[in-house]
Amino acid sequence: MHELAAQIEGVVLEPSDPGFAAEVAGFNAAVSHTPTLVVGAASAADVVAAVRYAAEHSLPVRVQATGHGAHVAVADGLLITTTRMDAVTVDPRRRVATVQAGARWAAVVAAASPHGLAPITGSAASVGVVGYLLGGGLGPLARSHGFSSDRLLAATVVTADGDIVDASPTGDAELFWALRGGKGGLGVVTEIRVGLVDLPQLYAGSLTFDGAHAEAVLRGWIDWSASAPDDVTTSVALMRFPDLDVVPAEVRGRFVVALRLAYPGAAADGERLAAPLRALAPVEIDALDALPIADVARIHGDPSGPLPSWGWGALLTPLDQEFASTLTSLFHPSAPLPFLGIELRHLGGAVALDVEGGSAVGGREGAFAIHVLGAPDPSLFAEVLPRAAAGFAEAIRAWIAPATNIHWISHLPEAVEFASAWPEATFTRLAEVRRRVDPAGVFAYGPHA
CATH class of the missing domain: 3.30.43.10 (Uridine Diphospho-n-acetylenolpyruvylglucosamine Reductase, domain 2)
Structure with a gap:
């Protein structure tokens, strides 16, 4: 030492x-x-x-x-x-951010927004940029702008033998391919270059409904999403908030439904697109409006500080009214399931389109994503929540897609589930890249690593 x-x-x-x-x-x-x-x-x-x-x-x-x-x-x-390595610089002319390994999305948003630019960020400002990008990243602008990893331009990587490598189209192109969605076992990324986008207007935020209207909102949203424009990204979260002081008073101790929308365009057009969603049920909190680029994290309103968490997720095939019936019969204000919330995200649009040269990201075929958030009680994490999630997964088995994305697999318990995070050909190619850059297995990654 x-x-x-x-x-x-x-x-x-x-x-x-x-x-x-x-x-x-x-x-x-x-x-x-x-x-x-x-x-x-x-x-x-x-x-x-x-x-x-x-x-x-x-x-x-x-x-x-x-x-x-x-x-x-x-x-x-x-x-x-890598928390000490948190520098972020922006080249507004080239629309590129250079980001060190420990930086969070909030820092990139803050550095880019004065120039009228924005990263295709995750939903939470406190999430680390590099780890998020390596798994793909499905943020609040996913349908209009694709996976966040689609904007990765280059990375500086320390490989297993201690060499510093340029992973880029003009450097180690195969490692660069793998880093755009391949997640781990490839080296230590110390810095990335990521493309920024012009985002002069953003109409975004959330609508909150009482939990009594969960079924009506879910049914209406599923129907609406079937013909939603590709540049509109929406999600629905059914949330059972605990009666704690840290929870906002208006939702404390309640079961509510949050419907989020992000449209990179004029407020008048956003209002028109959102009108059918506003009409699904009485809106308790209307936080949908023109939104400054710097406030993109307000769309989902994810917690910013540490807390105990447990989750399960999957990608889904197209949803229908039978799914709405099944979900709301399982999770409702008096449901015995030990879940804090269930979130559904609408995919498709730019998510389904791979980048030039291809990438290793998994899940482009998914129509929706689902994430179950367990009750924040660590005593439930070992047995109760996994058992409940397994039962829930079985109940919605008909809609679970055969392939998923690595960020939607929280615990990597089995090799088969791990492999499902990528198409078979991608998984095989990733294994070959890992063997080349780390033949001795220095970087622990995968099931039981």
Whole structure:
């Protein structure tokens, strides 16, 4: 450890060291990592030193920026944290943001918005940019602008042998292909270049309905989405909010339905598009209006601070009224399911269109995405929630698509489920890239890693 610490600008900590727990903590407060070592990297040189040390000492390497994707505790090896590497710069002429490994979407939005530009971000401002992009990323502008990873232009990567590689169309093109949706096991990304878009107008936000109208809203939204324009992205969340002070007073202790919409265009056109949705049921909270680019995170209103979380998800085939009946019979104000919420996102549009040169992202064929958020009680995470989610999945089996996306698989419990995150040919090609860049398996990734 001491020989490594001498090479590191950041920090090197063992479990017994002060500051270790804070260094390994992530967004999911239910997960407590206890790796053999944690390296808080402050530069690409730190990452190189950490990877070479790990390879020499047969320590599996994992990486954490914000910890939003942490669902399984790390109990061995070397964990590299990248929160110190958070610089963001914007070239407004080229419409490109250069983003270090630990930066969050909020920083990119803030840097781009003064120039009238925007990243195709995730729904939560606190999510790390790099980890999100590596899995694809289906944000609030997905139907109009595609997967967020479609905007990835290049990446600087530390590979298993400690080399710094340019993954780009003019560098290691095959590694670049893999990074656009292939997620992990490919190296440590220390910096990315991502394309920004002109977004002069945005009509977006949410409509909140009382839970008594959940079935009517869901049925109407499913019908509306069947002919929705490709440049309109919507989602519906059925939420059972706990009676806690941290929850906004207007929804505290209630079962409500939130219908979100994002349209990159004029407010007058957005009003016209949203009118049928507003008419589905009495609207309690109307937060749908022209929205400044800098406030894109308000569309979903995801929590910004750490909390215990557990989730299950899948991609779905086209939905129908039978699905609406099934879902609302399973999850309603008095349902015994231990779920905090169920979210449905409408896909299609630009999501279905691959980028020039192709990408490794999985799930382009999905018509909808579903995510189940478990009750935030860690005592339920090991058995109760997995059992409930399995039963729920069986009840909606007729609509679950055969392939999914890696971000919709939270726990990677089985090899078959892991493989379903990509088309078969993509999964095979990804395995070949991983074997080339990491033949010794330095980067722990996949089921039971």
